Amino acid sequence: MKTTLCNALRPLMLGALLISSFARADVTPLDRVVAIVDNDVVMQSQLDQRLREVRQTIQKRGAPLPPEHVLTQQVLERLIIEDIQLQIGERSGIRITDEELNQAMGTIAQRNHMTLDQFQAALTRDGLSYDDAREQVRREMVISRVRQRRVAERVQVSEQEVQNFLASDLGKIQLSEEYRLANILIPVPDGASSQTLQAAGKQAQDIYQQLKQGADFNQLAISRSAGDNALEGGEIGWRKAAQLPSPFDSMISSIAVGDVTEPVRTPGGFIILKVEEKRGGSKMVRDEVHVRHILLKPSEIRSDEETQKLAQKLYDRIKSGEDFGTLAKQFSEDPGSALHGGDLNWIDPEALVPEFREVMNNTPQGQLSKPFRSPFGWHVLEVLGRRATDSSDKFREQQAAQVLRNRKYDEELQAWLRQIRDEAYVEIKL
Template sequence: MRRLLVAVLALSWSMGSFGATILDRIVAVVNEEVVLKSELDQMVHTVQEQLVVKGTSLPPDYMLEQQVLERLVMQQLQLQLAARTGIRVGDETLNQALRRIAEDNGLTLSQFRDVLEQDGYDFPSFRENIRRELIISQLHKREVNDRVTVSEAEIDNFLTTQRKQGNQDVQYQLAHILVAVPEAASPEQLQAARTRGGQLLHQLREGTDFEKAAIAYSDGQQALEGGSLGWRKMGQLPTLFVDVVPKLQVGEISELIRSPSGFHIVKLLDRRGEEQQVVTQTHARHILVRTDELTSNRDAQLRLGQLRQRAFQGDDFSELAQAHSDDKASALKGGDLGWISPGQMIPRFEEVMMSLDPGEISEPFRTQFGWHVVQVLDRRQQNMTEEFNRNRARMEIRQRKIEEELENWLRQLRDEAYVEYRLDS
C-alpha cells in the first residue's frame, strides 16, 4: 500500500505541503507571492520517496532542491495566471476527480482518505492540491490545447513521410535532457548553455547515469521523472527529434540538438513494433420504437414483437423498417446501419448485436434511445490499419504540437515573470 500511496501522491506532490505549514523563511518570490522553505522541504521529501520507490539513485540534495524549487515557481506562475483569468474548479468537479483517483486504486473515497491519514498526510491539503492540479490542467487546455489544430494535409504528409521511412509501426522509448536558454538569449548565454550541454554529454558517454543526470541537471518538464518521455511513435516525437531518433541504436545517446528552447540530449532506451489493426465488423439493420407519453415501454416492446414475428413469416425486414422505425436516418435505408466496427454503437446495442449469428433477429431490447430489434446480415474481418493510422496520426501530430506549444508557452510565462530566488539566504 505504501508503494501505491507514493504513486498517487505524485499527482499532487508539487502543489503544497501535506501537513501543517510552518511559517519560516522565504526561498523564492514569484511576482507578488512567495514560496516558503517548509513547502520546499515537504516537496523534496515527497520526490525523494518517489525516486526511492522507483529504485532511482538520488542526486545531491542541493541539486534536487533547485529542481523542485523551479517546478514550484512554474506552478505558482500558472496558478496566478489562472486566478487572474477566472479559472475555478468547484467542489463537485473536485469530488468527482477524487473518487476517480480512489477507484483507480481499488478503494472507496472513504478508504482512500483513511490510507492517506494513516500515513500521516492531511486529506484537506491533498484535496486542495488536486484542485490546483485541475486548475492548471484547465489553464493548459485554454491557453494551448484548444488552440492546436491538425489539418488533413498534415496527416497526409505525416503518413507519406512514415511510409518513405518504412518505420510507421515502430515505437521508441526515450529519455531526454534539456539545457535551457532564455528567450532572446545573448551570444554569451548561448555559448554558456552549449558548453554546459557539451560537458554533460561527455559525462554521459563516460558512463554517468542518464536518469540521475536528468534529475540533477535537466531543465525539461520531465526532469524529476529522470527525463523519461515514455514510449513514442514517430508522430509523437518533437519535430527536432524526428531525424535523429530513428538513427540511434538502443542505448545510444544523441549529439547536442539545438532548438529555440536550448540544447537537447536524447537517449534511446528501447524500440518495438506494432501489428496491423484487423477488426470484426458486423453488417446489421434495426427497427427502433421510441417511448413517449403515448407509447409506453410495454407498448413499444409488444409492437416490436409483432414486427419481428411478421419478419419471420416472410415480410421484408427492410420494408418493415421503412414503415415503422423511429430512426428516420436508417429507416430510409430499410434500417440498414452499414458495416459496424467495435465501439461504434452503445454497449447494450453492441452486446445484443454480437450475440446474434448472421440472419438472426433479436428479441426486442431496450437502450437509452428506445426499444429495438436488430438483424445481423453478415460479418467480416476487416483490415482497418489505414483508418487506424489516420486517426493515430491525427492524435500524434496534435500531441506533438501541444507539447511543443506548451514548452514555448511555459518559457514565455517564465521569462515575463518576476522571480527572485533566496534559497541560499
C-alpha cells in the first residue's frame, strides 16, 4: 500500500522546508479499498489521513474549506496520480538507499534549525511518527526521480531559443542586474509645513554625513529610521532597478557596493539607500571547474543497488591504474560526454545539480571522487582543474536557458501526468 509525502510536508523537500502538522491514520477493521490503480489500491485510511492533513493546511492559511465532496474528489485524484508514479518508479528499479534517506532527513532537520532528535520530537508533537515521515520522504524522492527520468531529461532548449529570449524585453527584465538594498527613512507627514520639511531634510543630511564618515548603516537604521524594516537594519532584500521608484531606478546603477545615496525626497519622506550587494549585469567573474565523470543509470534491467556496485567496481579499476577516459567511453551513459572520455570541459558549478556540485567542490584537483548518487544516477568524477573567468555572456545564457527549461518542464510535466493518468487502469470504489 503506497502513500506519498503530504502537501504539508512536500515543501520540506522542494525548497520552503517548513514543518507542518500531520495526523496519524487510524487503522480500523473497517478499512476498505476506495480505488484500484493498475496493480495497487488506495485505501480509505490513506484517503482519510490525507484529507485531515489537507484540512489542517487550508485552515492554517485561513482559507475557507471547499465542499466536502469536492475536497474528497481532489484528494483522491492526487493519491491516484502519486500511486501511478510510485508504480512507475518500482517498475523502473528506482530505489532509495538508507544512506540517501538518512541524509535527506538530516537536511530537513538542519534547514528547520533543529537537530535530528529535535525534529523527531516535533513530528511526534504533530501526531506523526518519525518512521511515517521517513517513509513519506522516501516516496517523494522516488516520485522526484521518476519525473527527472521521464520528464526533465526530454526537455530541450535550443541555442536559438536562448538568443531569442535574451533579445526580448521579458528576457532583459528577468536577467537584468539586481541589488540587495537597505534603507533609512526620515518621515514627513502629509501637508507638512516648510519648517517641518527643513527639519526632516536636515536630519537626513546629518545621517548621510555620519554614513560618509564611516558610521554603521544598520545601527543608524535601527536607531533613526522610521521604516517598518528598521529593526532589520533597514534591509529590504533584492530588487531590480525597474522595481525601484524614481529617481532611484536611474541612479542605482552608478552606486558602488557598500556606498549610499544622498537623501532623496519622496512622498513619504527622505530616503537614503545603501547597496549591500550586486548580482547579474554585464560583468560576472565566476569560478569554473574542469571535470570529467562516468554516469551509470539504474534501469528496468539493472537495479539501483546493482548500479551502485558497478560504479564502485569502476572506481576501484581507475584507482588501480586503468584509464578513466577509456572506461568512460565504454561504460558511461551520459551521451553528451561519453564519447569524449567523460569530459564535461570547463563548467560553472551553479549549472549542476546540488549533489554533483557538492562532491565536485569537495574533491581536490587531480583527485577521484568515490561513487555518489544524483537524480541522474550514479557518478564517479575527477577534477582536472579550477579557474576564475569572466563568464558574463555565458552566465546570462545559462540563466536564460534555465528560465526556458523550467517553463518547458512545467508544461511537459502536466502533459505527462495527464498521459499516465489516461493510460492507467483506475476503478474508483467510493
